[in-house]
Every structure is written in C-alpha cells, then in structure tokens.
Amino acid sequence: MKELRTSVVPGMTHWASPNFFAFFPCTNSAAAIAGNLIASAMNTAGFTWQASPAATEMEVLALDWLAQLLRLPTTFMNRTSTGRGTGGGVILGTTSEAMLVTLVAAHDAALHRSGSVGVSHLPRLAVYAADQTHSTFFKACRLAGFDPANIRSIPTGPETNYGLNPSKLLEVMQADADAGLVPTYVCATVGTTSSNAVDLVGAIADVAAMFNAWVHVDAAYAGSACICPEFRHHLDGVEHVDSISMSPHKWLLTCLDCTCLYVRDAHRLSDSLETNPEYLKNDATESGEVTDLKDMQVGVGRRFRGLKLWMVMHTYGTTKLQEHIRSDVAMAKMFEYFVRADNRFEVVVPRNFALVCFRIKRSGAMTEEDADEANRVLMENLNKTGRAYLAHTVVGDKFVLRFAVGSSLQEERHVTSAWDLIKKTTSGIMD
Amino acid sequence: MKELRTSVVPGMTHWASPNFFAFFPCTNSAAAIAGNLIASAMNTAGFTWQASPAATEMEVLALDWLAQLLRLPTTFMNRTSTGRGTGGGVILGTTSEAMLVTLVAAHDAALHRSGSVGVSHLPRLAVYAADQTHSTFFKACRLAGFDPANIRSIPTGPETNYGLNPSKLLEVMQADADAGLVPTYVCATVGTTSSNAVDLVGAIADVAAMFNAWVHVDAAYAGSACICPEFRHHLDGVEHVDSISMSPHKWLLTCLDCTCLYVRDAHRLSDSLETNPEYLKNDATESGEVTDLKDMQVGVGRRFRGLKLWMVMHTYGTTKLQEHIRSDVAMAKMFEYFVRADNRFEVVVPRNFALVCFRIKRSGAMTEEDADEANRVLMENLNKTGRAYLAHTVVGDKFVLRFAVGSSLQEERHVTSAWDLIKKTTSGIMD
Numbered sequence: 001m002k003e004l005r006t007s008v009v010p011g012m013t014h015w016a017s018p019n020f021f022a023f024f025p026c027t028n029s030a031a032a033i034a035g036n037l038i039a040s041a042m043n044t045a046g047f048t049w050q051a052s053p054a055a056t057e058m059e060v061l062a063l064d065w066l067a068q069l070l071r072l073p074t075t076f077m078n079r080t081s082t083g084r085g086t087g088g089g090v091i092l093g094t095t096s097e098a099m100l101v102t103l104v105a106a107h108d109a110a111l112h113r114s115g116s117v118g119v120s121h122l123p124r125l126a127v128y129a130a131d132q133t134h135s136t137f138f139k140a141c142r143l144a145g146f147d148p149a150n151i152r153s154i155p156t157g158p159e160t161n162y163g164l165n166p167s168k169l170l171e172v173m174q175a176d177a178d179a180g181l182v183p184t185y186v187c188a189t190v191g192t193t194s195s196n197a198v199d200l201v202g203a204i205a206d207v208a209a210m211f212n213a214w215v216h217v218d219a220a221y222a223g224s225a226c227i228c229p230e231f232r233h234h235l236d237g238v239e240h241v242d243s244i245s246m247s248p249h250k251w252l253l254t255c256l257d258c259t260c261l262y263v264r265d266a267h268r269l270s271d272s273l274e275t276n277p278e279y280l281k282n283d284a285t286e287s288g289e290v291t292d293l294k295d296m297q298v299g300v301g302r303r304f305r306g307l308k309l310w311m312v313m314h315t316y317g318t319t320k321l322q323e324h325i326r327s328d329v330a331m332a333k334m335f336e337y338f339v340r341a342d343n344r345f346e347v348v349v350p351r352n353f354a355l356v357c358f359r360i361k362r363s364g365a366m367t368e369e370d371a372d373e374a375n376r377v378l379m380e381n382l383n384k385t386g387r388a389y390l391a392h393t394v395v396g397d398k399f400v401l402r403f404a405v406g407s408s409l410q411e412e413r414h415v416t417s418a419w420d421l422i423k424k425t426t427s428g429i430m431d
Numbered sequence: 432m433k434e435l436r437t438s439v440v441p442g443m444t445h446w447a448s449p450n451f452f453a454f455f456p457c458t459n460s461a462a463a464i465a466g467n468l469i470a471s472a473m474n475t476a477g478f479t480w481q482a483s484p485a486a487t488e489m490e491v492l493a494l495d496w497l498a499q500l501l502r503l504p505t506t507f508m509n510r511t512s513t514g515r516g517t518g519g520g521v522i523l524g525t526t527s528e529a530m531l532v533t534l535v536a537a538h539d540a541a542l543h544r545s546g547s548v549g550v551s552h553l554p555r556l557a558v559y560a561a562d563q564t565h566s567t568f569f570k571a572c573r574l575a576g577f578d579p580a581n582i583r584s585i586p587t588g589p590e591t592n593y594g595l596n597p598s599k600l601l602e603v604m605q606a607d608a609d610a611g612l613v614p615t616y617v618c619a620t621v622g623t624t625s626s627n628a629v630d631l632v633g634a635i636a637d638v639a640a641m642f643n644a645w646v647h648v649d650a651a652y653a654g655s656a657c658i659c660p661e662f663r664h665h666l667d668g669v670e671h672v673d674s675i676s677m678s679p680h681k682w683l684l685t686c687l688d689c690t691c692l693y694v695r696d697a698h699r700l701s702d703s704l705e706t707n708p709e710y711l712k713n714d715a716t717e718s719g720e721v722t723d724l725k726d727m728q729v730g731v732g733r734r735f736r737g738l739k740l741w742m743v744m745h746t747y748g749t750t751k752l753q754e755h756i757r758s759d760v761a762m763a764k765m766f767e768y769f770v771r772a773d774n775r776f777e778v779v780v781p782r783n784f785a786l787v788c789f790r791i792k793r794s795g796a797m798t799e800e801d802a803d804e805a806n807r808v809l810m811e812n813l814n815k816t817g818r819a820y821l822a823h824t825v826v827g828d829k830f831v832l833r834f835a836v837g838s839s840l841q842e843e844r845h846v847t848s849a850w851d852l853i854k855k856t857t858s859g860i861m862d
Contacts, residue, residue: 104574134731136730194709281823
C-alpha cells in the first residue's frame with residue numbers, strides 16, 4: 001500500500017477528482033463499490049444460468065428495473081407483468097461490445113434473408129452511422145468483417161446540430177440498395193461523445209425499416225439522463241429499433257464496467273452467439289426456460305456485474321437517481337450561463353445534457369487558426385495547473401473545449417472555481 | 432445487505448466454496464480483492480496512456496513481470512533490459528476477446544500479404560484448431576467474419592491424448608492451400624477445458640510457419656502452472672508463435688476478470704485495432720513513445736485491472752505462487768491415487784495439471800450406455816447433496832466426471848471428504 005501511494009497514485013489521472021471535467025465522467029457510488037467488492041469475493045463466473053442461478057436472475061432483474069426507469073417498451077424486457085418477455089438484456093463491458101454483437105446478429109439476419117450461406121455475401125452488406133458516431137462503431141464494423149468500402153460515415157453539420165439527418169440517410173441507403181448492396185445496420189447515437197449531438201431515433205428507425213435494416217441506439221452517456229421525464233423524449237421511437245445500449249458506468253453511479261444492452265428479440269442475438277459444448281451442457285439450458293448470458297456476449301466467462309447495478313438502484317431509488325442527473329445538468333447550465341455572460345467566449349453547440357462545448361471566440365484581428373491556437377493553449381495551460389482537467393474536440397473544423405460536469409464528488413463550488421481558473425488563464429493568454 | 436443474504440446468496444453457486452470442483456476454479460486472494468476494490472474507487476478509464484499514465488504503466492509492468500515468471504521470450508515483452516521491446520501485452524476480460532483480436536490481426540495480415548483490398552477475399556481465409564479447442568474459438572472465428580465453411584475443427588483421439596496431431600494439421604492446411612484457400616490462423620491449446628489435453632506448441636508452430644499462418648496459444652488455465660519449471664516444457668516452442676493468452680483469473684489468485692494477451696509484434700495488433708478520434712488525440716500518443724491500450728482490445732473504456740495483478744505478484748512473489756500451484760497439483764495427484772486404488776473407477780486421460788477426469792468403469796454386464804448412465808446419475812446425486820459440486824465432459828464418446836482441484840479455500844480434507852462422498856454415492860448406485 002505504501003508503494004501504491006508513493007509510486008502509483010502520483011502518476012494517476014484522478015478521474016474521481018471533483019476537478020475532473022474531461023471526456024465523460026465515470027460516476028461512482030458507495031453502493032456500486034460495495035457491489036463490486038462483494039462480487040470480487042464471490043468471484044462467480046456465471047456463464048450459464050446453472051453456473052450460478054442467482055447471478056443471472058439478479059442481472060436480468062436489474063436490467064428489467066433499469067428498462068422500467070427508462071420507460072423502454074416491454075418488448076425489450078426479459079420478464080413482463082404477464083410472464084416472460086421476448087426481449088432481453090445483458091450487461092457487457094463496453095458499448096463497443098454491444099455494437100459488435102448486434103452487428104453480428106444483424107449480419108446473420110441479412111445473410112439469412114438473402115438466402116446466403118456463410119460469408120460469401122458479406123462484402124455486399126452495408127452499415128450506416130453519422131460522422132459524429134463514436135469511432136469505436138467503425139472499428140466494430142471492421143472487426144465483424146464488414147467491407148471497409150461499405151461502412152458509411154454520413155456527414156453532419158450545424159443545421160442538425162451535428163445529428164444524423166434522416167433524409168441524407170435515406171439517400172445513402174437507397175443509393176446502396178440501387179447499387180446491389182444490402183443495407184444491414186444503422187447506428188443512431190443519443191448524446192455523441194464529441195458534442196452530445198442527438199440523432200433522431202424515431203425518424204431513423206422509419207428510414208431503416210424501408211430496408212429491413214437493424215437499428216441500434218447508442219445512448220452510452222445520455223441514456224442515464226433519460227430516466228428523467230424531461231429528457232425521455234430523446235428516446236422517442238425506441239419502440240421501433242432493434243437494440244439499445246447505455247452505460248450506467250458513465251452517468252448512473254455504477255463504477256466500471258457496466259454497459260447494458262437490450263434487444264427486442266433476444267433470440268436474434270443468441271441464435272448468432274450461442275455455443276453448446278459438452279462441458280457446459282445442463283438440464284436448465286436444455287429446458288429452454290432459462291437465459292444463458294454467455295449467448296449474448298463475445299466471451300464465456302463473466303463477472304457478477306448485475307449485483308452493483310441492483311445495489312445502486314436499490315440504494316438510491318428513482319427519485320434520488322433523477323436528482324443526481326438534474327443536479328449535474330443544473331451545474332452544467334450554470335457553467336453555460338457563465339460562458340454566455342463573458343463575451344470573450346462562445347458556446348459552440350446547444351447544450352443537451354451536462355456537457356458544455358465552448359471556446360474563446362474569434363475576435364478582432366484573429367484568424368480561425370489564431371482562435372484554434374488560443375483555445376489549444378488555454379486547454380494546455382489549464383491542465384498544467386493540476387487544478388482542473390478538460391479535454392477537447394473539433395466541431396465544424398473548430399477546436400473546442402469540452403466541459404463535462406458530473407464527476408461524483410463535484411459540487412457547484414468546483415464548477416465556479418474551474419470557471420474562475422478559465423477566466424484567469426484566458427486573460428493570461430489574451431493580454 | 433439483508434436482502435442480499437436472504438434472497439440472493441441462497442441462489443448462488445458458490446464458486447469460492449472449498450467443495451467446488453466444477454469447471455475450472457476461479458482462484459482468488461485478498462491481494463486481488465483489495466486491488467479490485469482500490470480500482471473500483473479510483474474508477475479510471477485508462478483507454479489511452481494519457482488518460483491515466485500510471486494505470487497503463489502498471490499494467491505493462493505487471494504483464495512484463497508475468498512474462499518473466501512464465502519465461503516467455505523477451506520478444507513478447509513491452510520493455511526489455513535494453514529498452515523498449517517490440518512485443519506487448521494487454522489485459523482483457525476473456526480468452527475469447529484475445530482470440531477475436533488476434534484473429535482480426537491475422538486476417539488483416541493475410542489480406543495484406545495477398546494484396547487484397549477490403550474483405551473481398553475474406554471467404555478464402557481458413558482457420559484451424561483441434562476439435563478439443565474451446566467452443567469459444569469457433570464462435571470468435573464466426574464473429575470475425577470467417578466463412579463457417581473454412582473453420583477447421585481437426586479430430587483428435589486417444590493416441591495423442593486428445594491433443595492436436597501436427598501431421599494431421601499439416602495435411603489439412605496443405606489440402607486447403609492446394610484448393611486455393613489461405614491458411615491464416617492456428618489456435619493451439621495448452622490445457623483444454625474438456626480434459627486438459629495439451630497441443631504441442633513447437634510442432635504446431637513449425638507446421639503453421641510453412642503457410643505463414645498466425646499461431647495463437649490458448650493457455651487460459653494451464654498457463655498459470657507454467658510458472659513452475661516442472662510444467663514450463665508445455666510452452667516449449669512459444670518463441671515461434673505470434674501470440675499467447677492465459678488467465679490469472681483462473682489459476683493465479685487474481686479474481687475475475689484478468690486475461691493476459693501477449694503478442695510478439697504489438698504493431699500487428701494495433702495496426703488493425705487503433706482508432707484516433709479527435710476527442711482522444713493527445714501529445715503523448717502523437718509522440719509515439721507510449722502504449723494506448725485501447726488499440727489492443729475491442730472496446731475503448733477499460734478498468735484498471737493491472738493493479739490487482741501487480742498486487743498479487745507483489746504480495747506473493749514467485750515462490751509462494753509456485754507453491755500455490757504445486758499444492759493444487761499435489762491434491763489432484765492424491766485424488767487420482769484414490770481413484771486408481773478403487774477398481775470400480777478409471778482415470779480416463781492422463782492427468783496433466785490439477786484436473787482429474789474419471790468415471791465409473793464399465794464392468795460386468797454393463798453396456799457403454801449403462802456406464803454413461805451410471806456416471807450421469809453419480810454426478811447428479813453428488814451435486815444434489817450440496818456437499819460437492821462437479822461438472823462433466825465427454826471424452827472419446829464416454830461421459831466423464833471432471834474433478835478440478837484448486838478453489839482457493841480448498842485443503843486436503845475437502846478433497847478427501849469429496850472422495851468419501853463419491854465412494855458412498857457410487858455404492859448407493861451400484862448396489
């Protein structure tokens with residue numbers, strides 16, 4: 001422990017610090033840490049239901065609770081008030097894995113529809129997302145064997161606040177279909193990493209339906225906000241998509257890692273992913289009455305991650321979780337207000353959740369390059385102080401600072417201090 | 432906590448129980464649990480070096496230490512005594528992910544060699560493993576887009592103790608090459624899940640080299656034993672393979688999840704897996720001097736898993752870790768002795784590590800079906816007692832019980848009690 005304190009801690013980036021405003025926060029709680037601790041001690045590898053019944057049951061229960069919090073249609077749930085649902089969920093490690101497994105299911109479905117055997121038609125399948133979609137989506141497509149030439153990154157612009165334009169999507173999908181390709185999968189993002197842009201889920205699902213393509217919603221960060229009625233409209237239309245993933249390890253107080261994937265028809269996933277080796281055969285599986293979660297993920301082994309999610313929801317309850325989201329959003333609004341009140345700065349895109357994208361405005365004799373450079377220097381100088389940590393992005397060719405509120409220990413005073421530091425550092429640069 | 436005790440614990444399969452002999456044990460230790468606890472609290476998502484320098488450095492250090500323990504060639508190490516190595520390691524969640532990412536790297540290398548663009552030649556690539564290889568390998572091949580028709584499962588038999596026969600491998604690879612396919616990847620297993628069979632790493636690497644195919648060694652379970660000189664020969668020839676993975680979460684006291692993947696040329700992996708979105712760009716990455724571990728895995732986010740592995744090695748040291756392996760093997764030997772001394776039973780395959788595959792022998796008027804049924808009933812009756820938990824497999828068409836020693840709290844008395852229970856239960860069936 002001494003070596004840890006003296007040699008390791010000084011070299012860590014302190015994601016848990018209230019002065020951490022970079023990337024997206026990894027929110028945390030005593031309930032989640034306790035859940036992880038107990039799971040570490042139990043150390044079950046619940047790959048099949050039979051390998052640890054309560055581990056699977058609790059994961060399914062926690063996922064169904066979260067689905068209720070998010071007001072997802074019951075078609076995504078494992079159990080409904082009238083019995084077993086057709087949908088299902090699974091806890092994975094990352095959004096990337098959620099994308100990968102649904103891409104594989106979609107690809108199998110497309111090959112099946114076209115009556116193809118094997119992958120001989122794989123080069124004809126095409127996939128779609130906005131250029132603001134996380135880079136990991138395009139990587140997942142390559143991992144799953146899609147032809148890089150058929151992975152479409154559709155340009156976005158300020159007219160849609162960098163969200164995917166459904167008519168552009170239609171245009172691109174139609175052109176591909178006309179050229180003999182098979183439109184297979186569309187990824188819509190609710191709350192992009194770069195600037196928190198929101199793709200219109202319902203409109204995108206309508207377009208995709210024309211081609212029988214799978215629609216996945218990546219709500220890794222902003223999905224957590226959708227437990228509040230005032231943000232839920234961002235998921236409107238979700239009843240028409242095939243799958244949705246969101247990560248409570250980002251904004252729902254559940255420490256790493258916990259990505260929840262829901263699919264409307266669990267069998268479409270497990271048909272592609274199931275294995276049945278002799279050494280895992282058991283009566284429960286053969287009864288067809290249980291869920292074997294290994295058949296909804298890449299690997300076999302799996303930790304008891306349902307426990308921490310269950311403990312977070314059980315400990316805090318709906319109201320407290322909503323308050324947590326609202327408090328972060330209120331702090332982000334306050335920061336946004338500070339920025340707008342200082343005419344040296346601009347807010348670059350509308351703030352949707354708790355991320356504020358801002359920059360020193362181009363002014364006077366500044367060129368665009370000068371403004372970018374000023375913002376780059378601002379970020380470097382801020383981060384060098386060790387008193388705040390921010391990351392950047394590029395939006396519409398402009399270098400932009402991302403101020404992501406929400407680290408679990410953050411209070412108004414930390415946001416205010418960071419703003420004071422930003423003002424002071426900017427004065428140092430601009431004078 | 433009360434609800435956990437009353438509603439959840441009774442439904443768990445207690446993997447940590449000393450009476451757990453099923454599957455492979457998930458070994459554990461206070462050091463690993465503490466490492467996980469601290470990592471949960473720090474909650475860093477060290478996707479890039481810059482996102483938490485010490486998290487990456489410690490993971491790399493822990494992996495290099497483990498490589499030294501395993502006497503892997505320095506070509507697999509990130510740092511060598513003379514500076515930075517060309518190899519590298521990464522901690523992943525499962526062996527399946529290690530297989531998937533190396534399959535993708537191998538597939539890109541094969542396409543590159545054949546001058547193909549995109550995946551248009553993917554249907555020509557072929558992959559190889561013994562029929563005893565974990566089913567997750569064949570699944571990983573499908574996930575990566577290999578044509579199911581070109582995924583070869585090579586039959587094994589008692590003449591090689593169910594290990595892959597290198598001359599059969601050569602035959603199959605040559606036939607494929609003659610038919611215009613491109614032999615791309617061979618998976619060799621050291622310690623199969625079913626019966627702990629060992630594929631001959633060196634001989635397999637020699638065959639694969641004739642076709643320029645990637646060789647991966649899956650030593651998920653038995654790799655841990657190779658820290659003892661008396662088991663290290665199972666890795667002979669590893670200097671000629673491209674990658675090797677082993678899981679300290681199985682047999683090296685490091686709780687779930689911790690799969691260590693080593694590759695001989697780290698760039699072959701990162702060339703296939705790297706992403707470089709604007710919001711993750713940073714000076715450290717651009718310097719080329721650091722490792723961004725996100726470029727060696729499926730996803731972006733990652734937990735600080737290096738900490739627990741470092742804490743286990745730091746706390747126990749080489750000698751104690753070797754003693755831990757030897758103590759488990761000694762208990763397995765004792766159990767094997769018990770079985771051999773009772774003529775109602777047989778040991779089905781030679782015991783290589785701490786797994787004993789045994790069964791009630793066919794005798795008297797018993798048919799093969801009767802013997803299988805007797806063993807099935809034995810397992811069911813044993814497990815129903817709640818005093819021991821065993822799993823089964825099928826070896827050479829026979830139903831076989833797997834007695835896997837090694838659960839961390841296990842002592843000789845637990846093995847002895849389990850054997851007494853087995854004898855008594857068998858008497859109940861046979862009389």
